[in-house]
Amino acid sequence: MTLIKTSYNRRSFLKSSTLAGGGLLLGFSWLASCNPTPEQVSRMPKEWFNINAFLKIGDNGIVTIASPNPEIGQNVKTSMPMIVADELGVDWNNVIVEQAPLNTDIFQRQIAGGSQSIRASWEGLRMAGATAKHMLIAAAADTWQVPASEITIDAGVITHKGSDKSAGFGEMASKAATIPVPEEVVLKDTKDFSIIGTDKRNVDGPNIVTGKPLFGIDIQEEGMLTAMIVHPPAFGMTYKSMNAESVSSMPGIKEVFPIDVYPDDMEQQWSDGGGIAKLVAIVGESTWQCMMAKKALNVEWENSSTLESTAYHEEALEKLLNTNAKEPARNDGNVAKAFNRAAQIIERTYSAPFLAHNTMEPMNFYADVTAERAILNGPIQTPEFLEKSLASRLNLPVEKIDIKMTRMGGGFGRRLYGTFGVEAAVISQKMQAPVKLVYTREDDMTQGTYRPTYKVKYKAGLDKDGNLIAWHVKGVGSNDDLIFENRFPAGAVDNYKAEKFVLETNVTTGAWRAPRSNFVAGAEQSFMDEVAEAAGKDPIEFRLELFDRAMKDPVGNPEKNDYDPERYAGVLKLVKEKSGWDGSVKNGVARGVSAYYCHNSYVAQVLDLTKDSNPPKVDKVWCAVDCGIVINPMAAKNQIEGGIIDGIGHATYSEMTFMDGIPQQSNFDTYRLIRHKEAPREIESYFVDNGIDPTGLGEPSLPPVVGALANALYKATGQRYYKQPFITQKPVLG
Amino acid sequence: MANFSLKINGKTEQVDVDPTTPMLWVLRDHLQMVGTKFGCGIAQCGACTVHLNDNAVRSCQLPVSAVGEQAITTIEGLSENGDHPVQKAWLEEDVYQCGYCQAGQIMNASAFLKKNPNPTDEEIENAMHGNICRCGTYTRIKKAIKNAANLQNA
Numbered sequence: 001m002t003l004i005k006t007s008y009n010r011r012s013f014l015k016s017s018t019l020a021g022g023g024l025l026l027g028f029s030w031l032a033s034c035n036p037t038p039e040q041v042s043r044m045p046k047e048w049f050n051i052n053a054f055l056k057i058g059d060n061g062i063v064t065i066a067s068p069n070p071e072i073g074q075n076v077k078t079s080m081p082m083i084v085a086d087e088l089g090v091d092w093n094n095v096i097v098e099q100a101p102l103n104t105d106i107f108q109r110q111i112a113g114g115s116q117s118i119r120a121s122w123e124g125l126r127m128a129g130a131t132a133k134h135m136l137i138a139a140a141a142d143t144w145q146v147p148a149s150e151i152t153i154d155a156g157v158i159t160h161k162g163s164d165k166s167a168g169f170g171e172m173a174s175k176a177a178t179i180p181v182p183e184e185v186v187l188k189d190t191k192d193f194s195i196i197g198t199d200k201r202n203v204d205g206p207n208i209v210t211g212k213p214l215f216g217i218d219i220q221e222e223g224m225l226t227a228m229i230v231h232p233p234a235f236g237m238t239y240k241s242m243n244a245e246s247v248s249s250m251p252g253i254k255e256v257f258p259i260d261v262y263p264d265d266m267e268q269q270w271s272d273g274g275g276i277a278k279l280v281a282i283v284g285e286s287t288w289q290c291m292m293a294k295k296a297l298n299v300e301w302e303n304s305s306t307l308e309s310t311a312y313h314e315e316a317l318e319k320l321l322n323t324n325a326k327e328p329a330r331n332d333g334n335v336a337k338a339f340n341r342a343a344q345i346i347e348r349t350y351s352a353p354f355l356a357h358n359t360m361e362p363m364n365f366y367a368d369v370t371a372e373r374a375i376l377n378g379p380i381q382t383p384e385f386l387e388k389s390l391a392s393r394l395n396l397p398v399e400k401i402d403i404k405m406t407r408m409g410g411g412f413g414r415r416l417y418g419t420f421g422v423e424a425a426v427i428s429q430k431m432q433a434p435v436k437l438v439y440t441r442e443d444d445m446t447q448g449t450y451r452p453t454y455k456v457k458y459k460a461g462l463d464k465d466g467n468l469i470a471w472h473v474k475g476v477g478s479n480d481d482l483i484f485e486n487r488f489p490a491g492a493v494d495n496y497k498a499e500k501f502v503l504e505t506n507v508t509t510g511a512w513r514a515p516r517s518n519f520v521a522g523a524e525q526s527f528m529d530e531v532a533e534a535a536g537k538d539p540i541e542f543r544l545e546l547f548d549r550a551m552k553d554p555v556g557n558p559e560k561n562d563y564d565p566e567r568y569a570g571v572l573k574l575v576k577e578k579s580g581w582d583g584s585v586k587n588g589v590a591r592g593v594s595a596y597y598c599h600n601s602y603v604a605q606v607l608d609l610t611k612d613s614n615p616p617k618v619d620k621v622w623c624a625v626d627c628g629i630v631i632n633p634m635a636a637k638n639q640i641e642g643g644i645i646d647g648i649g650h651a652t653y654s655e656m657t658f659m660d661g662i663p664q665q666s667n668f669d670t671y672r673l674i675r676h677k678e679a680p681r682e683i684e685s686y687f688v689d690n691g692i693d694p695t696g697l698g699e700p701s702l703p704p705v706v707g708a709l710a711n712a713l714y715k716a717t718g719q720r721y722y723k724q725p726f727i728t729q730k731p732v733l734g
Numbered sequence: 735m736a737n738f739s740l741k742i743n744g745k746t747e748q749v750d751v752d753p754t755t756p757m758l759w760v761l762r763d764h765l766q767m768v769g770t771k772f773g774c775g776i777a778q779c780g781a782c783t784v785h786l787n788d789n790a791v792r793s794c795q796l797p798v799s800a801v802g803e804q805a806i807t808t809i810e811g812l813s814e815n816g817d818h819p820v821q822k823a824w825l826e827e828d829v830y831q832c833g834y835c836q837a838g839q840i841m842n843a844s845a846f847l848k849k850n851p852n853p854t855d856e857e858i859e860n861a862m863h864g865n866i867c868r869c870g871t872y873t874r875i876k877k878a879i880k881n882a883a884n885l886q887n888a
Binding site (some may be wrong): 072073074075199201202204205206208209210211212213214215217218220226251286287288289291292358359360361362407408409410411412438440441634635638639641642643644645646649667668669673674675676677679680681682683 | 735751752754755756759762763764766767768769770771772773774775776778779781808809810812816821824825828830831832833834835836837840855856858859860862863865866867868869870871872873874875876
């Protein structure tokens with residue numbers, strides 16, 4: 001048991017009675033915004049008792065738990081309430097989950113990003129449940145006049161064995177709501193978890209399979225107009241003028257006008273990165289009418305900066321990598337000297353293109369702005385920052401801005417940048433009416449905020465016994481510096497040097513699922529495979545030797561290394577065992593391995609390709625993960641599978657290219673995403689069971705799979721894959 | 735603008751829209767049936783899949799004027815209580831991540847299974863080729879389709 005002070009984020013636990021006047025629970029719209037199933041409706045209690053900001057208990061024992069964080073498909077709407085429910089001791093079947101709105105006064109870090117939702121809220125969520133449990137026990141102790149210490153709670157039943165008394169939550173809820181919030185609460189021993197660690201299905205499942213309105217794009221409100229935007233056709237161009245006359249009179253069109261989304265005097269947030277300062281807005285009665293007007297509209301654009309092409313980006317990245325950084329990011333030993341005495345030197349270059357996020361639900365947002373207040377609702381990974389942006393742009397205090405969150409049709413980092421929310425608000429303000437802004441796929445794909453294009457050069461030195469004695473990495477990205485200098489193999493090689501470069505471009509970039517790791521992991525793990533081969537060693541043994549070195553005799557200050565070599569080696573050993581690595585590989589199968597650490601989690605993968613299909617096809621992936629305690633294994637495996645398919649798909653098929661600033665891909669006919677027949681036949685996931693507090697899972701399975709794929713492709717084809725997308729190299733993946 | 739009388743999910747619906755309006759937007763904007771999703775607008779992603787008679791079609795490329803007497807079924811009308819074998823299999827496998835593409839996947843899969851009640855893996859992959867899932871739930875979708883086939887044939 002862990003005794004824990006509740007002073008941390010205590011505002012979350014204050015009861016509604018003390019909050020009623022302050023209105024802090026406003027917007028925690030119990031069931032108002034969601035679609036309760038008929039079963040849920042029939043089970044609705046007559047009366048609810050608010051216990052704290054996270055939960056309320058009905059007079060019939062039903063518990064509603066608020067899920068504070070944005071849901072982008074990472075399943076926090078199910079897994080976060082599971083944590084609260086476990087500490088509370090409620091039967092999961094009696095739990096209803098609600099999406100909480102943005103409320104920075106009572107919830108922490110309402111962000112979907114960096115795979116940090118569970119990790120950052122783990123303690124707070126447990127405390128929310130434990131606090132409520134304490135209050136229910138205190139209420140029962142008072143009612144039954146027995147010591148609280150003798151009362152237990154299990155699956156929604158409060159029991160005092162000595163007096164043979166028991167009660168459901170509903171019977172004690174009213175009194176529990178009057179109990180003072182405790183200063184300290186006892187958290188469960190992790191071995192006593194009964195909901196955490198079990199498979200729980202997605203709470204929105206029944207609504208998803210029946211097509212209920214769940215997403216921002218589904219919002220319909222009284223008097224709502226539809227808005228679309230027209231943005232510059234090229235990076236480096238800006239709005240000049242337009243002839244809106246003919247379009248304004250088209251059926252259903254209300255108004256066509258240029259908007260200053262980001263005037264100079266606005267205080268921007270980081271989440272406004274990639275926002276286009278001036279756009280054209282088309283507002284009408286229906287989406288199709290706006291789309292037709294958009295097609296017919298003639299806008300003139302003018303050059304405002306360089307019109308860059310892909311050939312330029314590729315050259316510029318290469319040029320930077322042929323220079324030396326002023327200061328290396330990390331420099332252990334002396335790589336130059338070590339290369340001089342090396343028996344073998346291997347030097348390779350890897351690159352990857354810009355990528356679009358391509359969430360299946362295009363960017364959209366609902367806004368209803370008046371002179372006094374703003375109401376926004378839609379898909380956003382960073383509602384807190386959108387609120388701050390809007391306060392400046394609309395000149396309203398944050399208290400007058402109400403942001404609700406819908407389920408998101410994908411995030412992948414794109415919805416960290418809520419520029420579409422600002423656009424919707426500015427359009428609504430001008431129209432003096434509620435509007436729903438909707439991007440077309442083409443708007444969405446050509447707007448920018450891309451995964452940067454990257455290039456990295458590795459140079460490794462081996463001594464005559466095949467020991468790795470030197471490692472030199474130079475990495476560059478567009479508007480991004482790519483290299484994590486303190487990650488593996490830093491700390492495992494005597495002579496290690498990392499240099500970072502940034503190529504400034506006007507093609508806007510942003511975080512894309514597992515930023516930087518999504519490319520550098522695959523490059524590093526492909527290179528590691530080549531180095532192991534040159535050393536004449538098994539690729540897993542070669543890595544394990546390095547982890548062993550980092551454990552026993554780390555190079556440099558071990559505090560600086562931001563990975564735990566023991567946990568790293570742990571997943572590699574686990575995947576080795578599960579995949580039967582040491583056994584003979586079946587005829588017609590080519591096998592690759594990879595391991596990577598990011599977002600505080602460790603992942604190792606073995607990937608099998610079927611050689612005899614032409615082109616080769618991914619057959620099976622084994623994945624071992626150390627993310628500490630797994631909240632919901634069924635959903636965790638789903639994240640892992642998704643990350644693997646996402647990684648294979650983008651490395652193999654996808655790219656954004658540019659000609660004179662104009663994106664050359666604008667929809668799924670030209671931008672290729674992985675499809676059904678290209679996905680692995682089977683994915684097996686395994687978790688390290690170590691009781692460590694949970695870490696991220698939305699991102700970590702993606703980065704390493706690119707390396708496992710490249711290494712298997714080499715085994716299948718005899719050819720190394722250096723340039724993404726791999727499909728540009730023959731033979732390719734089927 | 736023109737009046738159209740449409741047979742949708744067993745009911746007759748009247749709309750007054752431009753004849754070029756794709757069924758996708760008739761459903762979403764004019765009939766408030768938003769289960770059918772907008773993904774690409776050019777029949778490349780499958781998010782907008784509905785049944786026209788018993789065939790899976792992309793509603794973003796189906797002008798309202800081309801529908802006539804043909805019966806349209808959307809995700810909202812696939813079953814009365816969300817208990818079509820495909821829906822049940824999806825729930826059982828916990829297929830979805832973000833969930834956005836799944837209505838289209840389910841509509842395509844249900845039309846396919848009606849024509850081919852015992853599909854092989856390859857037949858499933860080919861039939862589902864036009865439906866993109868950006869979250870990468872393909873392996874679960876395939877499993878769910880196989881389970882749905884078993885449920886349907888049971």
